[in-house]
Structure formats: structure tokens, C-alpha cells
Amino acid sequence: MRFVGAVTSVLLASTACAASTSRYFNRQFSNSTGYQLQKGPLDTDWTSKVGTNPWPEYPRPRLARSNWKNLNGVWQYQNASAGEVASPPINRTLSESILVPFCIESALSGTVPLSPVPVSKLTISGIMRKWAIYSWYRTTFEVPSDWDASNRVYLNFGAVDYETTVWVNGKNATYHRGGYWEFGVDVTDYLHANGPNELIVWVYDPTDTGDNQIPLGKQSLAQDHIFYTPCSGIWQTVWLESAPADYISQLDISADMNGKVNVTVLNGGNSSVPVEVTVHKKDSTDVKATGKGTSGSTFQFTVDSPDLWSPDDPNLYNLTIKLGSDIVQSYTGFRTIEKGRVDGVLRFILNGEPIFPFGTLDQGFWPDGIYLAPTYEALTYDIKILKDIGYNMLRKHIKAEPPLFYYAADTMGLLLIQDMPSLRTRVPKPGDTCGDTIPVRDAAVQAEFDRQLEILIQQHRNYPSIFAWVIYNEGWGQPDQPPWADVRLTDVVRSLDPTRLIDSVTGWYDHGAGDFQDNHHYAQPQCGTPFYSINSSPFNPDEDRIGFQGEFGGNGNNVSIDHLWNDPWPLDHINQTYELDKDIETWNYRAHYILSELIDQVDRFACSGAVWTQTTDVEGEVNGMMTYDRRIIRAQYDQWNDDIDKLQDTFKGRTEKESSRMMPRADGWMGME
Incomplete structure (x- = not known):
């Protein structure tokens, strides 16, 4: 790379x-x-x-x-x-x-x-x-x-x-x-x-x-x-x-498929100072465009005919930003993410074309560093393996990563759904593997969650790879009384970042907000289907939301102690995995069968994206594409490549005949004319 x-x-x-x-x-x-x-x-x-x-x-x-x-x-x-x-x-x-x-x-x-x-x-x-x-x-x-x-x-x-x-x-x-x-x-x-x-x-x-x-x-x-x-x-x-005392304390840049660049630079010295942004093509010193404005105010300029960013072609442009005597380097990718109806079904639209985001639930845990990969090479290894298997996306699950993780996704070409880290959701009891579900304790707890949600958006909205935000996962830390926090916070997130989509509630306790109608179901998918599990809201294809499978799969395979988190508690609870398969061959067979159901739902219903559980094993969970130590890759590449190609071909077959009729609407979303 x-x-x-x-x-x-x-x-x-x-x-x-x-x-x-x-x-x-x-x-x-x-x-x-x-x-x-x-x-x-x-x-x-x-x-x-x-x-x-x-x-x-x-x-x-x-x-x-x-x-x-x-x-x-x-x-x-x-x-x-x-x-x-x-x-x-x-x-x-x-x-x-x-x-x-x-x-x-x-x-x-x-x-x-x-x-x-x-x-x-x-x-x-x-x-x-x-x-x-x-x-x-x-x-x-x-x-x-x-x-x-x-x-x-x-x-x-x-x-x-x-x-x-x-x-x-x-x-x-x-x-x-x-x-x-x-x-x-x-x-x-x-x-x-x-x-x-x-x-x-x-x-x-x-x-x-x-x-x-x-x-x-x-x-x-x-x-x-x-x-x-x-x-x-x-x-x-x-x-x-x-x-210097006048320095770039915050830099917000978004660049769309038409070459329009929006820039906001904040000055840590609190004064209004001229700002200049110079755009270079990747690995080139040739200037593509220059934009000028002042700190504290948003300004725009245009780059002619930019090479667009996508998972297949993760084109990036270098940026040099000057504020007085302060000079910083940055980068951006030109891309536009929207939603639009194609043949009557709401789809994700990347750079004017329908796309089926398919990736893994990514926990971001490591046996040696716990929350931090041991090295940058290790961090990029996970992304490389996912790309080799055929995924074009991952869902970063209720965790935020170091900036170099997002940089790797930007440079290597992987779409990201970014979750907000959830509030504590239970009070554990000795001998009880579930504990009691607890509500949000008080208004101060909710206010702090709100504050940190805004920080998540502010510190991550520059990364081209992120195309959607998740506010709540499966009701964890989600208030269960009206007025619904997910509805209110959807408006907050939209105001902070109107360039991305919002998955307000992934899993359940859905009150109709955001751009996703997101189902979780193990192991078989229920993606945009007319049937659903007890925890999920019925899918309504007429709503202005996208049918999405936020979690599914989850079939596991136990391995030798050399590749397990060698501690009694997780070892004793491996059998809580959603499904356990005898060996890796059986694991791949079951994955093929489950993916065939997803492909059929893409063909028949309104399924527009899905998240397989998960990237790696984690402690007592043994349902990863890889073991926790990353030494065993369970996925048989030929089979997974073929299945994912068939998934994408099925999606393309449903969308390509109508995509030429898609036109932008005045409200910024895509639609049929």
C-alpha cells in the first residue's frame, strides 16, 4: 500500500x-x-x-x-x-x-x-x-x-x-x-x-x-x-x-462528486485570518485548484473533473492548508453518498450509481493490545483480508478507532458505517450471564452522551470512507420513553453532517427516524423482507428508508487452544455463539447457504445492504472471518469471492435497468423522474 x-x-x-x-x-x-x-x-x-x-x-x-x-x-x-x-x-x-x-x-x-x-x-x-x-x-x-x-x-x-x-x-x-x-x-x-x-x-x-x-x-x-x-x-x-499562536485548531473539509469543496477552518488564536487551500493530485505536485477564505467561516471552491473516490478506486487528493504562518497537510476524496429510488426500491447511491454495501461487524479488539492494534501493519492487515474476501464495507461497532484506521480505510478503499459507542446497558449479577437491563440513569447521563455524539461527528466527518452514522445499537443506552431520543438526535447529527446517511437505530426500538430500516437476525437474514423477527419493526418499502441487514450470520467454529483467548470464562461460554459448526469446511458450507438466502432476498425484496458478523473472533466469540490471533482465516477465498460476486451481480441486475432514469431532486436526495 x-x-x-x-x-x-x-x-x-x-x-x-x-x-x-x-x-x-x-x-x-x-x-x-x-x-x-x-x-x-x-x-x-x-x-x-x-x-x-x-x-x-x-x-x-x-x-x-x-x-x-x-x-x-x-x-x-x-x-x-x-x-x-x-x-x-x-x-x-x-x-x-x-x-x-x-x-x-x-x-x-x-x-x-x-x-x-x-x-x-x-x-x-x-x-x-x-x-x-x-x-x-x-x-x-x-x-x-x-x-x-x-x-x-x-x-x-x-x-x-x-x-x-x-x-x-x-x-x-x-x-x-x-x-x-x-x-x-x-x-x-x-x-x-x-x-x-x-x-x-x-x-x-x-x-x-x-x-x-x-x-x-x-x-x-x-x-x-x-x-x-x-x-x-x-x-x-x-x-x-x-x-504559531494563530494556528489551525480544526479543519473540516468535504468534497463531492461534482468537484465542489466545502472548507471550514477554525483558528485556535480566535481571530479571523486568511486561509488558503491548495489541492494536488495524489503523488503529484501539480496544483489542481486553490481556494481562499477566512478562518471561522465556511467557503467553497471547485476542482474540475476530479477522479472520484470509491471502494474500487479510492482516489485521494493531497491538501496544503495555510493560515497565516501555520501550514498543515491533509487529504480528501471526492464522492457523494445519497439514497434514491431505483425501480421503486430505495438504494444507497455512491457517486450517482447504486451500490450494495456488504461488510463485516468490526469490533476492533486485539488479544495483545485490547483496544489498539499492536502496529499499523496489523491494523491494515484486517482491512486487506476483508478486501481480499470481497467485502466493500465494514461496520465499526460501538467503538471509535485511532485516525490511522480511517486513513487506512480511505487509502485502501473500504466504506465504513461508524457507530457511536453505547452507554452501559446492563447491571451484571454473579452467576447471571445476562444481568438486568437498565434505563438511562438521569438527564445528565443523556446530556453527556449527546455531547460525545457531537464530538464523534466533528472528529470523523473528514474521512471519505465513512458513509453513515449509527446512533443506537439494539436499544443499548437508548431511552425507552418519549420524546424519543433517537428522533431528536437524528436531527442533531443531520445538522452537524448533512453529507452522510444516518442509521438512527440498528436492530430494534425503531421510531421511524433516519435513513435505514435496519434488521438484526441470526443466523439467517431478514433484509428488506415482508417477514421479520419479534425484536424488529416490520419493513415498509413505501417509507423513505433503506432496507438494511445490520447484523446476521454469526455462525462459529471452535478451534484449538493455540488460537483461543486462553481464559476459563470465555472458554466455558463458547457454546453461547449463535451457531457452532464442527469444522471450517462446515463453517464455509453454512456461510454459503446463509449468503444464498441473502442473495435471494436481494433478488426478491428490498434488501439494499448487509453486515456479516464478524471480522474476527473476540475472546469467547468464535464467529469471525479470522481467529482472534488472525492466524487462521476461515473464509475459503474462492467460495466467498464467488458468492459475493453473485450477490453484487444480483443487485446490479435489479438496479442497472432503471439507474439511467435517476435524477437529482431539489432536496439533495436522488429520485425517479
């Missing part, structure tokens, strides 16, 4: 609910830093390649600066308790070492396990740090001497789960809440003129303790079959940047 030209140089310029008792494994790596990679329940082929300088790539390709310094590596760490935030350990050595940026609970973090916690406290299974509710991090850094002394120095965090307080040289520099979102702070005034600077980070991550309800997705301290090991602490890259 080749990187986008202008961004490349920056990227490469790197300086059930009751749980079992824990089982501990010998450590397998150590060095002079004190860091020790631990041997977890399962590793991958990339685990041993991480070393002590992880994730050296520039972490934010959509807004990249040349003067930056990576702070990833071995930091000091110490488990803490409530109330310690009032007394940060300034100029004090902490008791352990940890590898940043991996979850405290992961083998790659290298943290030493605590003593086993009683089962009555519903600990997670696994062997790494348990109940990392309060934590201290500490490191030192120096600012490069060749940075412009008239510039400011900004400290950036890719993501920290969940609440973060930061001190620089003993001064409280910033506070942030939310486990999936990047944040930064100007630390210039806290820095020493010469010598090292001390950086201390306090992290509070309640996960699902007590009555806490925060956006956490599949994380749980009480692991069961579909809720996994949590991620606490610094789990994405930490870095410094040099930029």
Missing part, C-alpha cells in the same frame, strides 16, 4: 457476567527501561515486533504538521485510589513501568498484575491489570531545540479512557472527559527554558462500576460472552507539535 504523497513524509517522520479467578503467565521480554511485555492469554504475529517505541507513525493524517515529536514509549505508572488527584506525584518516581499507548489491561502495556480480586467483585478474566479505576502516569520530555522559538508548543492525546487531568512541570494544564476522542492543550507557558519537562497524567476510568453510565461500547469489568476486557488509560498516541 502506498501512502498519500504529501501526508506520507509527515507520517513517516517519527521522532457473562460473573468472572473467573485470574491466571497469571510468565513474562517474556525485558530491557533496561524496566518495561516487561507480558505473556497474555493470546498473542498475534505482531506482538513481539512492537518493542519500546510503539506507533511511530504521525497519528493524525487529516491535520498533519511537520514539526512534531512522538512521546510514546516507556513511562512510569502507578495504581491509585480516589482522592489522590488533589496530590499529583510531582518530582516523584512512580512504582512501575508501562508502555504508552496501550490499555492498562493489555499484555503490551507491560503493567504488573495485581493480586487476584475476589470473584464476588466481578473482576474481568484475563491476566493483566485489574480494576484500573484510578491511575497515575509520569514521563519527562524535551522540546526539540530546532523548533521555532516564536511558535507555541501543543501537547496532544489521541485518546485516554476515561477522564484525564494533565500537569506539566507541576502546573495543571488541562482536563478532558471521554474515552474515544482526541484532545490537546497549549503547554508553552508551563515549559522550562532548558532541560527536561515533567508530564503527569491522572486517569479515572469507572467503566461499569456502581451506577456509572458512560459511553463504553463492549467494555465491561464483568466480562461475558459479548462484553469484553475493558481498556483503561492512555490507549492512543501522545505527541507534541510546534505551531
Whole structure:
């Protein structure tokens, strides 16, 4: 894979609910830093390649600066308790070492396990740090001497789960809440003129303790079959940047199939400053177009006859953005996603042509890094395998990824449905694999969910690969009383991003909002069909919504212990998988049969897209295209390629005869004339 030209140089310029008792494994790596990679329940082929300088790539390709310094590596760490935030350990050595940026609970973090916690406290299974509710991090850094002394120095965090307080040289520099979102702070005034600077980070991550309800997705301290090991602490890259006082603090760019580019640049200095955007073709210095405006106001310009972005041809353009003396590199893809009626059926329309998005449910978990892939190579491996099988899409399931994940999808050509991480949905009980479903606790919880949903949109709306947003999954954290939150939040998301579609409710508790009528059913599909399961709303083809299979499949295949998450709890609950097949040959046979039903529904009914469960196994789930360690690919390529080709050919046969009559409507959607 080749990187986008202008961004490349920056990227490469790197300086059930009751749980079992824990089982501990010998450590397998150590060095002079004190860091020790631990041997977890399962590793991958990339685990041993991480070393002590992880994730050296520039972490934010959509807004990249040349003067930056990576702070990833071995930091000091110490488990803490409530109330310690009032007394940060300034100029004090902490008791352990940890590898940043991996979850405290992961083998790659290298943290030493605590003593086993009683089962009555519903600990997670696994062997790494348990109940990392309060934590201290500490490191030192120096600012490069060749940075412009008239510039400011900004400290950036890719993501920290969940609440973060930061001190620089003993001064409280910033506070942030939310486990999936990047944040930064100007630390210039806290820095020493010469010598090292001390950086201390306090992290509070309640996960699902007590009555806490925060956006956490599949994380749980009480692991069961579909809720996994949590991620606490610094789990994405930490870095410094040099930029002037007037600097590009936020960049929003969208580019459509007609070459129209919409740009909004925010100035961290809060003044209105001229902005210039220069567009280059990928791997070329030839200027395609230049747009000019001012910070704080949206402006437009046009690129003539752009090469369009699609999964088959993921064409990207490099961007150079100037605000005063601040210069950043970015990129975009020209594409338009809409919905429109083709032969009387609502379809997804990409660049004026009907498209059938078919992909996997992608959990984004790793046995060695938990929430973070061990390396960029590992991250791109999953996308490559999905593309090789024949998928053109994945649904990023109630988790947000590091920016480099979306960059990979943009460059490699994979459509994305992006979920909002869900609120906690249950109160687990000892010995009870389900627990009690809980409502949204109060108005403050809902307001915080709303706030973080807006952050999700704001930080991800630049990626061409994302074509739809999901607000709620299967009622998890979805208020069950009117006025319906999904209806209200659909309007909020539409106002923040009118260029994409919205799947307001995937699965059930559907109140008619958004662009999808989304069914979940295992193992057989019910995609745009006149029949439906008890949890799903009946499909009405006359509504202005698309018939979609948000989850189906889910058939599993157990494998040898060498490829399983080797911990008693998940091993004992593998039989909760929707369907278990004797061997890989049977798994592929069943997949072929299930896909034949989907193909028939595409031919007969209003099925317009589908999501197969899932990309990989995760802990006790064994229904992935690959095992959790990515060492076994279950899918027989020839069979899957043929079945997916037949699926797409069937869809094309239903749509191509009428697509030439599709015309744009005044409201921006496609329709029949």
C-alpha cells in the first residue's frame, strides 16, 4: 500500500457476567527501561515486533504538521485510589513501568498484575491489570531545540479512557472527559527554558462500576460472552507539535462528486485570518485548484473533473492548508453518498450509481493490545483480508478507532458505517450471564452522551470512507420513553453532517427516524423482507428508508487452544455463539447457504445492504472471518469471492435497468423522474 504523497513524509517522520479467578503467565521480554511485555492469554504475529517505541507513525493524517515529536514509549505508572488527584506525584518516581499507548489491561502495556480480586467483585478474566479505576502516569520530555522559538508548543492525546487531568512541570494544564476522542492543550507557558519537562497524567476510568453510565461500547469489568476486557488509560498516541499562536485548531473539509469543496477552518488564536487551500493530485505536485477564505467561516471552491473516490478506486487528493504562518497537510476524496429510488426500491447511491454495501461487524479488539492494534501493519492487515474476501464495507461497532484506521480505510478503499459507542446497558449479577437491563440513569447521563455524539461527528466527518452514522445499537443506552431520543438526535447529527446517511437505530426500538430500516437476525437474514423477527419493526418499502441487514450470520467454529483467548470464562461460554459448526469446511458450507438466502432476498425484496458478523473472533466469540490471533482465516477465498460476486451481480441486475432514469431532486436526495 502506498501512502498519500504529501501526508506520507509527515507520517513517516517519527521522532457473562460473573468472572473467573485470574491466571497469571510468565513474562517474556525485558530491557533496561524496566518495561516487561507480558505473556497474555493470546498473542498475534505482531506482538513481539512492537518493542519500546510503539506507533511511530504521525497519528493524525487529516491535520498533519511537520514539526512534531512522538512521546510514546516507556513511562512510569502507578495504581491509585480516589482522592489522590488533589496530590499529583510531582518530582516523584512512580512504582512501575508501562508502555504508552496501550490499555492498562493489555499484555503490551507491560503493567504488573495485581493480586487476584475476589470473584464476588466481578473482576474481568484475563491476566493483566485489574480494576484500573484510578491511575497515575509520569514521563519527562524535551522540546526539540530546532523548533521555532516564536511558535507555541501543543501537547496532544489521541485518546485516554476515561477522564484525564494533565500537569506539566507541576502546573495543571488541562482536563478532558471521554474515552474515544482526541484532545490537546497549549503547554508553552508551563515549559522550562532548558532541560527536561515533567508530564503527569491522572486517569479515572469507572467503566461499569456502581451506577456509572458512560459511553463504553463492549467494555465491561464483568466480562461475558459479548462484553469484553475493558481498556483503561492512555490507549492512543501522545505527541507534541510546534505551531504559531494563530494556528489551525480544526479543519473540516468535504468534497463531492461534482468537484465542489466545502472548507471550514477554525483558528485556535480566535481571530479571523486568511486561509488558503491548495489541492494536488495524489503523488503529484501539480496544483489542481486553490481556494481562499477566512478562518471561522465556511467557503467553497471547485476542482474540475476530479477522479472520484470509491471502494474500487479510492482516489485521494493531497491538501496544503495555510493560515497565516501555520501550514498543515491533509487529504480528501471526492464522492457523494445519497439514497434514491431505483425501480421503486430505495438504494444507497455512491457517486450517482447504486451500490450494495456488504461488510463485516468490526469490533476492533486485539488479544495483545485490547483496544489498539499492536502496529499499523496489523491494523491494515484486517482491512486487506476483508478486501481480499470481497467485502466493500465494514461496520465499526460501538467503538471509535485511532485516525490511522480511517486513513487506512480511505487509502485502501473500504466504506465504513461508524457507530457511536453505547452507554452501559446492563447491571451484571454473579452467576447471571445476562444481568438486568437498565434505563438511562438521569438527564445528565443523556446530556453527556449527546455531547460525545457531537464530538464523534466533528472528529470523523473528514474521512471519505465513512458513509453513515449509527446512533443506537439494539436499544443499548437508548431511552425507552418519549420524546424519543433517537428522533431528536437524528436531527442533531443531520445538522452537524448533512453529507452522510444516518442509521438512527440498528436492530430494534425503531421510531421511524433516519435513513435505514435496519434488521438484526441470526443466523439467517431478514433484509428488506415482508417477514421479520419479534425484536424488529416490520419493513415498509413505501417509507423513505433503506432496507438494511445490520447484523446476521454469526455462525462459529471452535478451534484449538493455540488460537483461543486462553481464559476459563470465555472458554466455558463458547457454546453461547449463535451457531457452532464442527469444522471450517462446515463453517464455509453454512456461510454459503446463509449468503444464498441473502442473495435471494436481494433478488426478491428490498434488501439494499448487509453486515456479516464478524471480522474476527473476540475472546469467547468464535464467529469471525479470522481467529482472534488472525492466524487462521476461515473464509475459503474462492467460495466467498464467488458468492459475493453473485450477490453484487444480483443487485446490479435489479438496479442497472432503471439507474439511467435517476435524477437529482431539489432536496439533495436522488429520485425517479
